[in-house]
Amino acid sequence: MLGRIFYNIIGKKRVLPREQIVAAAPEALLAGEKENGKEKRIFSGEFTRSVRIRQVDAGSCNACEWECTALTNPVYDIQRFGVDFVASPRHADILLVTGPVSVAMAGALKKTWLATPDPKIVIACGDCAKDGGVYKGSYAVTGGVDKVVPVDAFIPGCPPKPAEIAANIMQIVKVFSKIK
Amino acid sequence: MTGNEIYRDVTKEEFPQECSRLFNGGNGRLRTMFAADLRETGEGFCIYAVFSRAQEDRFEILRLKNIEGKDGAYSFPSITPAVPAAHWYERQIADMFGLVPSGHPDLHPLVLHGLYPPEVYPLRRDISPEAIGRQLALEKEDLSPFMEVKGEGIYEIPVGPVHAGIIEPGHFRFSAVGETIYYLDARLFYTHKGVEKLFERTGFRAGVRLAERVSGVSSFAHSAAYCMALERMSGTLLPARAAAIRTLLLEMERLYNHVGDIGNMCAGTGFAVGYAQGASLKERLMALNERLTGSRYLRGVNAPGGVLADPLDEPAGTLREIEDITKEYKSFISFLTDSVSHVERLENAGVLSRPVALSLGATGVAARASGLNDDIRTTHPHLYYNQLVFETHTRMKGDVFARMMLRADEVECSIAIIRSILHKAKGKRIEGSILSEWEAPANKSGQALGYVEGPRGSVFYFVKSAADGTPLRVKPRAASFCNWPLMPFAVHGNIVPDFPLINKSFNLSYSGSDA
Numbered sequence: 165m166l167g168r169i170f171y172n173i174i175g176k177k178r179v180l181p182r183e184q185i186v187a188a189a190p191e192a193l194l195a196g197e198k199e200n201g202k203e204k205r206i207f208s209g210e211f212t213r214s215v216r217i218r219q220v221d222a223g224s225c226n227a228c229e230w231e232c233t234a235l236t237n238p239v240y241d242i243q244r245f246g247v248d249f250v251a252s253p254r255h256a257d258i259l260l261v262t263g264p265v266s267v268a269m270a271g272a273l274k275k276t277w278l279a280t281p282d283p284k285i286v287i288a289c290g291d292c293a294k295d296g297g298v299y300k301g302s303y304a305v306t307g308g309v310d311k312v313v314p315v316d317a318f319i320p321g322c323p324p325k326p327a328e329i330a331a332n333i334m335q336i337v338k339v340f341s342k343i344k
Numbered sequence: 345m346t347g348n349e350i351y352r353d354v355t356k357e358e359f360p361q362e363c364s365r366l367f368n369g370g371n372g373r374l375r376t377m378f379a380a381d382l383r384e385t386g387e388g389f390c391i392y393a394v395f396s397r398a399q400e401d402r403f404e405i406l407r408l409k410n411i412e413g414k415d416g417a418y419s420f421p422s423i424t425p426a427v428p429a430a431h432w433y434e435r436q437i438a439d440m441f442g443l444v445p446s447g448h449p450d451l452h453p454l455v456l457h458g459l460y461p462p463e464v465y466p467l468r469r470d471i472s473p474e475a476i477g478r479q480l481a482l483e484k485e486d487l488s489p490f491m492e493v494k495g496e497g498i499y500e501i502p503v504g505p506v507h508a509g510i511i512e513p514g515h516f517r518f519s520a521v522g523e524t525i526y527y528l529d530a531r532l533f534y535t536h537k538g539v540e541k542l543f544e545r546t547g548f549r550a551g552v553r554l555a556e557r558v559s560g561v562s563s564f565a566h567s568a569a570y571c572m573a574l575e576r577m578s579g580t581l582l583p584a585r586a587a588a589i590r591t592l593l594l595e596m597e598r599l600y601n602h603v604g605d606i607g608n609m610c611a612g613t614g615f616a617v618g619y620a621q622g623a624s625l626k627e628r629l630m631a632l633n634e635r636l637t638g639s640r641y642l643r644g645v646n647a648p649g650g651v652l653a654d655p656l657d658e659p660a661g662t663l664r665e666i667e668d669i670t671k672e673y674k675s676f677i678s679f680l681t682d683s684v685s686h687v688e689r690l691e692n693a694g695v696l697s698r699p700v701a702l703s704l705g706a707t708g709v710a711a712r713a714s715g716l717n718d719d720i721r722t723t724h725p726h727l728y729y730n731q732l733v734f735e736t737h738t739r740m741k742g743d744v745f746a747r748m749m750l751r752a753d754e755v756e757c758s759i760a761i762i763r764s765i766l767h768k769a770k771g772k773r774i775e776g777s778i779l780s781e782w783e784a785p786a787n788k789s790g791q792a793l794g795y796v797e798g799p800r801g802s803v804f805y806f807v808k809s810a811a812d813g814t815p816l817r818v819k820p821r822a823a824s825f826c827n828w829p830l831m832p833f834a835v836h837g838n839i840v841p842d843f844p845l846i847n848k849s850f851n852l853s854y855s856g857s858d859a
């Protein structure tokens with residue numbers, strides 16, 4: 165069965181062109197300025213072989229959630245790259261935040277961020293996590309993850325496809341690591 | 345009056361009686377209930393309650409207008425004592441409009457969590473979004489108390505709003521005796537994004553994008569119901585091919601949701617192989633969605649007046665893929681039902697009784713698995729459904745297993761519908777354009793309902809235009825909004841470790857209900 169799926173989805177016939185998978189150049193994914201003119205380095209080389217992600221839904225429409233869930237299905241199987249989702253922020257290296265940060269979720273997001281040990285990377289996943297997206301201007305959203313916690317990188321898309329999320333996470337980890 | 349919608353103004357005294365008559369007089373359903381601020385048209389604050397009966401294709405819409413207020417405090421007679429299904433609707437109205445349902449048995453904030461100043465009601469028309477001073481949950485803790493259960497050996501387990509898995513936020517407060525759940529207090533609306541107010545600002549046409557983002561996994565159901573409301577409001581006729589395409593894609597959406605949900609229930613019992621197979625199948629369906637429409641969530645297809653993509657232009661290839669998926673699905677489902685350890689966990693877990701489902705206004709899978717035959721594809725035929733022969737399914741037991749098997753029945757039904765539409769398209773029996781002209785009516789009488797049967801149950805939209813053709817009121821009602829109040833009843837008496845399983849068997853959308 166798996167063979168067929170691979171054939172159908174990411175097999176020869178339908179292999180996604182690279183530019184389609186990696187939606188943005190590594191630099192474009194990053195938020196904020198570079199440190200001392202150099203790129204920020206957070207992780208040591210070994211770290212990149214095993215990163216743990218805590219996903220936080222800060223008011224998303226749930227499409228981004230389900231695409232993150234899809235990353236662990238047998239087709240994308242993100243665990244094979246050493247990336248996995250964990251249940252507690254205390255076990256996480258990365259916070260993957262979706263949604264425009266609703267007023268009611270701001271506190272929970274902040275607490276989750278505080279509970280995540282340093283060094284950590286915050287990725288805002290999806291257009292509405294970036295600046296509010298379609299919910300921009302609503303009274304009930306803060307309008308972007310960076311309004312509540314510092315953001316290190318963005319993954320564009322509404323929702324970004326699982327392959328894009330996976331490729332971008334790998335790319336981001338690389339940029340933030342000593343490894344070349 | 346638009347086709348099957350019958351609007352009627354009632355007096356304050358008649359309102360509870362009429363609602364009770366429509367709801368309790370045999371097979372009555374409360375479809376949606378909402379308020380509208382029509383002070384600019386001289387009708388004041390209004391309450392609408394939409395009822396229908398299973399046996400006739402007719403919506404009775406009662407309206408209570410010019411709600412009286414003293415010193416800015418408005419109130420109307422609560423219908424909840426006679427119509428329990430109105431319970432959440434009335435609390436929502438109180439939060440969003442400041443209209444107090446007097447006589448409501450359990451009135452406390454539902455949506456706003458006490459994070460806004462007390463006199464601010466976001467959906468009143470004279471309040472601009474910028475003027476709504478709010479406090480982030482950061483600066484202020486949510487102070488409204490939870491329901492407390494007292495007694496020997498009873499303790500509380502707080503969970504959320506950030507959960508262990510990749511799921512949406514909500515806070516669950518269990519009162520348990522040992523392992524057994526005595527009471528569950530679910531606090532939702534953490535993902536409330538103020539969508540209803542946004543609709544008023546975006547304009548009707550651009551609102552489609554917003555409707556698609558009320559609940560991601562029901563994107564198509566929401567946009568289809570919204571577009572249907574717009575088309576009925578302006579009297580636009582939907583081309584037959586567009587109706588067929590919407591029907592096809594509604595079933596595709598049901599298919600990927602149901603298959604995914606069946607697989608997800610395996611995660612609830614720790615059955616990894618079943619979970620992986622379900623996830624793979626779902627992924628195949630999502631990829632098919634993308635191939636048909638360019639979007640895994642079927643977004644960007646609906647537009648007022650028709651559709652923008654034509655997934656029927658190459659039916660033969662799609663048919664082949666569907667046949668292939670069906671084969672794989674059949675072996676998947678028989679594998680699951682043959683797994684005794686899995687099935688044993690599902691049986692008798694999370695029982696939702698028929699009377700509770702009926703009086704609290706359950707919809708969709710939750711209702712049909714508890715013996716309520718309520719499927720608006722047949723009771724209120726719309727789109728292409730009246731051209732198709734199919735039957736709807738019910739199960740009687742109301743437990744997790746019934747919900748799984750009901751989904752399995754409906755998967756087969758959806759496949760049959762999809763095949764039949766594709767065969768018709770292949771035989772060139774559904775031809776013509778896919779989009780007709782649409783324009784917002786520029787008079788204040790424009791109003792209509794739109795509805796579809798989405799994967800989680802019926803989805804309703806009400807739209808009303810202002811004199812200048814801009815939206816005066818857009819009210820989405822997601823299926824999950826009706827079903828969340830059932831959860832405390834379904835988990836009562838079950839063990840805490842079964843909660844994730846029961847929750848997955850309903851698989852409700854937080855975002856849809858919170859809007």
Ligand code: SF4
Binds near residue numbers: 262264292298322
């Ligand atoms: S980015 Fe788009 S898909 Fe993702 S949560 Fe926001 S609205 Fe939904």
